Amino acid sequence: MSVQQLGSELKPLKFWSRDDCSRIPQWVYSDTENYSQELERIFYGPHWHLIGLATETPNTGDFKRATIGERSVIMTRTDSGDISVLLNSCAHRGVEICQAKFGTQKEIMCPYHQWTYDLNGKLMGVPFRRGVKGKGGFPADFDTSKHGLRTLKVENINGAVFASFDHNAPPMKEYLGDENYKYLIRIFNGRPVKAIGYQRQRIKCNWKLYMENIKDPYHASLLHVFLISFGLYRIDQKGETVTDARTLSHNVFASIRNPPGETSGTEEMKSFRENLKLHDMSIVQATKEYDDDVTIQIQTIFPDLVLQQQGNSLQMRYVIPMGPNEFELLWTYFGYEDDTEEITLRRLRQANLTGPSGFVSVDDTEVLEYSRAGIGPNPSNDAVLELGGREAKPPADGNMVTEGPIRGFYQYYRQVMKQEGTGF
Amino acid sequence: MTDLTLHLKVTDFYTRYAESICDGDIETWPEFFTEKCLYRIIPRTNYDRKLRIGPMFAESKGALKDRVVAIKETLVYSARSITHIVGGVRILNTEGHLLKTRSMLAIYQTLVDGTTQIQLVGRTFDSIDVGDGTPKFNERIVVFDSELLAGALVFPA
Numbered sequence: 001m002s003v004q005q006l007g008s009e010l011k012p013l014k015f016w017s018r019d020d021c022s023r024i025p026q027w028v029y030s031d032t033e034n035y036s037q038e039l040e041r042i043f044y045g046p047h048w049h050l051i052g053l054a055t056e057t058p059n060t061g062d063f064k065r066a067t068i069g070e071r072s073v074i075m076t077r078t079d080s081g082d083i084s085v086l087l088n089s090c091a092h093r094g095v096e097i098c099q100a101k102f103g104t105q106k107e108i109m110c111p112y113h114q115w116t117y118d119l120n121g122k123l124m125g126v127p128f129r130r131g132v133k134g135k136g137g138f139p140a141d142f143d144t145s146k147h148g149l150r151t152l153k154v155e156n157i158n159g160a161v162f163a164s165f166d167h168n169a170p171p172m173k174e175y176l177g178d179e180n181y182k183y184l185i186r187i188f189n190g191r192p193v194k195a196i197g198y199q200r201q202r203i204k205c206n207w208k209l210y211m212e213n214i215k216d217p218y219h220a221s222l223l224h225v226f227l228i229s230f231g232l233y234r235i236d237q238k239g240e241t242v243t244d245a246r247t248l249s250h251n252v253f254a255s256i257r258n259p260p261g262e263t264s265g266t267e268e269m270k271s272f273r274e275n276l277k278l279h280d281m282s283i284v285q286a287t288k289e290y291d292d293d294v295t296i297q298i299q300t301i302f303p304d305l306v307l308q309q310q311g312n313s314l315q316m317r318y319v320i321p322m323g324p325n326e327f328e329l330l331w332t333y334f335g336y337e338d339d340t341e342e343i344t345l346r347r348l349r350q351a352n353l354t355g356p357s358g359f360v361s362v363d364d365t366e367v368l369e370y371s372r373a374g375i376g377p378n379p380s381n382d383a384v385l386e387l388g389g390r391e392a393k394p395p396a397d398g399n400m401v402t403e404g405p406i407r408g409f410y411q412y413y414r415q416v417m418k419q420e421g422t423g424f
Numbered sequence: 425m426t427d428l429t430l431h432l433k434v435t436d437f438y439t440r441y442a443e444s445i446c447d448g449d450i451e452t453w454p455e456f457f458t459e460k461c462l463y464r465i466i467p468r469t470n471y472d473r474k475l476r477i478g479p480m481f482a483e484s485k486g487a488l489k490d491r492v493v494a495i496k497e498t499l500v501y502s503a504r505s506i507t508h509i510v511g512g513v514r515i516l517n518t519e520g521h522l523l524k525t526r527s528m529l530a531i532y533q534t535l536v537d538g539t540t541q542i543q544l545v546g547r548t549f550d551s552i553d554v555g556d557g558t559p560k561f562n563e564r565i566v567v568f569d570s571e572l573l574a575g576a577l578v579f580p581a
Contacts, residue, residue, distance in 0.1 A: 101469065197470040197477020200572040225498035276493065279486030328572070333477045348481055356577045357465070357479035363500040365576040370502075 012380040016414065016424065021407035022390035027379035029206035029372075034417075035324040041416050042303045043069030043321070046166040048175055050305045050318050051075045051085055053334060054159045055194045061104045061119065067320050067330075068165065073152060074098050074108070075161060078119040085163040086121040087150035097149075108149070121149035158188040160316075176301065177244035183252045183299050186290060187309060192337040196347060199331040199355040203365055205372035207304070207321040208409075210329065213364050214298060214306045214317075215405035217241075217253055218387050223367060226359040229276045230284060232257065232310075233296065240398035241405065248392045248408030249302035253400060257295040283349045286311030300405070302412065312343060313350035325372060331355055427515075430523075434552065435513045437559040438527055442508035445579055450495055453580060454488035458553050461485055462563045465581050467571030468546065479577045491580065501578050505534040506543075508581075521555035522562060529566065531581060544568045544581060 007013035014034065017023045028034055043049070049068045056064050057077040064075045065088065072088035074097070090097050090110040097110045107124065108117040116124050123144040131137025152163040155172045162172060173181045203210070213219065220233055227233040239255025278284065286295065289312060297309040306317040314335060320328040331354065335347050354361045375381075388395055388402025392411040395402050418424045437456075444452045457463065466478030482488050512528035526549050533543040546568035553562040566581040 102473075195475065197466075197475035198571065199467070199477060199479065201576070202572060202574055204575070223500060225500070226494060229498060276497065279489045280482070280484045282483070283487065283490070344476075348476055349483070351477055352481060352487075355477075355479050356573045356575075359494050359498070362576040362578055366501045369575060 007380075009380045014424070017382055018390075020390045021392055021410040021414070022385050023382040024385065024410055025379075026375045026381045026383060029209065029375050030324050030379055032324055035321070037417060037419075039069045039321070042413075044071070044165045045416065046164060046169040047303055048155070048162040048164050048169060048172055048301070049303075050301075050316055051154075051161045051163045053193055053195050053332070054083060054156055054161055055192060055337065056102070057083065059104070061106055062102075063098065063100075063105060063108075064102050065098055065100065067328075068152075068163065069321060071165075072096055072098075073163065075163075076108070076119050083154055083156055083161055084120050085152040085154050085161070086117075087152070089150070090115055091123060091147040091149055092126075115147075117149050121151050123147045123149075158185060158190050159193045160184070160188045176250050177246050179242045180244045180250045180252060180299065180301070183242065183254065183297060184301075184307065186292075186294075186297065187307060187314060189290075193334050194337045194339075196333045196335050196344065197351075198333070201329050201356045201365065202322070202326060203329055203368055204326050205368040206324055206375075207319050207327040208413075209368050209371050210317075210319050210327060210364075211300055211303070211306075211409060212406045213368060214300050215251060215409060216403060217400040218403060219367075223363050224360050225363075226353075230278060232284060232353075237400075239294075239296075239400060241394050241400055241402065242398070243394035243405060243408055247302060247412045248405075249412035250300060251394070251405045251408065252297060252299040254294045254297045255400070256293050282346075283352050284311070286346065286350065287343070289343075300409075302409070308354075310353060311350050312346040313353065314347065315351075315354060325376065431513075431515060433554075433559065434515055434523065434525060437552065438510050438513050441561075442510050445581075446506050446508050450492055450579070454485050454492060456561055457485050457488055457564070458560045458562045459485050461488070461561055462565075463488060463561070463580075464564070465566040465568065465577070468567050468569050469571045471565075471567045479573070480580060488580075495578060499578065501576060503536050504578070506579050507532045507534075507540075512547075521553055523552045523554060523559075525550045525552055529581065541574060543574065543577065544570075546581075548581075 012027055014027060016025055051066045052064050052075055057075060060077050060079055062077045066073050066075055074086050074088050076084050078084050088096050088098050092113055092115045095110055095112045097108060114127050118124050129138050152165055153167045153169055155162045157172055221228060237255045239253060242252040244250040295311060299307040304319040308315050316332045318330040320330060322328060333351055335344055353359050385403040385406055388404050392404060392407040394404050414424050441456045444456060463482040464478055465480045470477055509530040510527055514526055516524040516526060526547060528547055531544045532540050534540045546566060549565045550561055551563035552559050
């Protein structure tokens with residue numbers, strides 16, 4: 001066999017060494033062809049993506065620009081009060097129509113040749129359609145109804161707006177499965193929500209590593225010295241791991257903070273600092289807001305969304321891939337429209353744990369870049385994921401000492417990416 | 425105190441503040457604030473929309489000390505050098521012992537094995553208490569231009 005058929009260390013054959021997902025070939029984090037396949041099948045395929053909160057565009061004509069994969073889209077409140085999500089690319093010559101982040105407009109007009117669309121993306125008119133003084137113009141059979149903006153499938157779940165390029169995507173409830181849906185509407189429970197601010201960072205590593213990071217309770221109890229030293233998270237704390245049975249790729253960790261002073265499991269945590277005390281306790285003081293005692297809910301929704309409640313801090317972290325080696329992380333912090341100033345202040349204080357300067361999140365941002373540094377030059381190597389076994393199924397007792405959710409993510413990923421005649 | 429003396433005093437305060445962050449003695453940083461200070465770093469896009477979320481928020485000197493403990497003891501990050509360039513320091517008005525001030529700020533970051541990058545540029549809108557002779561920030565709001573940050577923002581601004 002020639003070297004080409006065998007592959008080489010830097011250009012390995014694209015196969016997975018095992019049928020289970022306890023090994024992940026590292027070329028999936030750097031290969032450009034694989035990346036473009038991900039955009040097509042995952043980001044522009046039958047999957048749902050967070051666009052924003054309905055209250056970000058409250059009135060007719062209000063719009064917000066958002067991103068799915070590498071494509072820009074526009075979310076608009078239409079005349080009927082519904083929300084449309086349209087591809088931000090003119091049907092004429094492909095120009096990106098809208099550059100503003102937020103705004104209000106009666107109609108959508110491309111700045112280049114002023115093709116004008118209504119708020120649902122229907123082409124209303126083109127300049128010089130009949131030419132000038134009888135000269136030029138469009139052919140008589142030019143059909144404006146065939147040249148609208150590409151529309152996306154939209155679902156608004158109690159104020160959280162999701163969209164998909166593929167109109168065959170299953171409804172969100174079916175997409176997520178009942179258990180995951182239940183956690184989504186635990187937060188988006190019908191009380192109107194409002195954004196309290198945004199943060200954005202660019203992180204130099206493959207987008208999937210971020211989703212893995214959130215699906216990985218192993219690291220949370222070891223890397224995040226702040227969480228463990230101040231008793232905010234322990235791997236043994238009471239909680240449950242929920243994995244969508246259909247895809248294995250959406251999952252939730254929901255847990256309850258251990259009583260103060262309880263330190264079991266810390267003996268193996270080399271980074272645990274026993275004597276640390278906060279000068280200002282307000283950033284960890286949360287009030288109960290829901291009907292249960294869950295203090296941390298971390299939900300990952302395939303492919304690119306994390307929904308988190310950490311005490312009173314509510315955030316959505318949205319992953320925007322930018323080539324195989326970089327992604328943008330967009331944080332939307334939110335609360336409820338009827339929040340008092342007191343609860344808003346709690347949300348603002350507790351936001352110090354997350355974001356580009358977060359007492360917890362900084363660790364992840366940094367380590368993910370170390371991942372890129374270690375993985376990038378070594379595409380032939382495999383990552384090893386055997387904590388909690390080799391299966392993708394969640395542990396029956398819901399314990400969090402597992403990498404099962406990462407294996408689940410890849411089981412579904414392989415199914416979506418599978419191509420005939422390859423080792424996927 | 426003449427206007428010019430006061431201006432020099434304020435400029436000197438800003439310079440020493442920057443040195444506390446950049447010259448490796450981060451433990452002295454909270455001492456530039458009053459006990460009940462307000463400290464915030466916020467992207468311009470949030471600031472303009474009256475949204476208060478930003479990378480850092482503190483309502484007491486104690487919370488700034490906690491930030492220092494995190495930087496020194498708990499956060500995991502690679503080594504870096506930070507250089508602040510402070511300009512355009514101006515006293516906007518004086519109310520008793522409180523001075524309303526502003527400045528322009530550029531922060532450069534250099535990682536090990538990396539070239540120097542601009543980490544953040546923006547303006548600061550501040551209030552300085554000169555009551556007990558030593559100026560201290562009663563309020564410091566750092567509004568930065570790009571809401572998009574490269575990686576993590578570890579050190580304060």
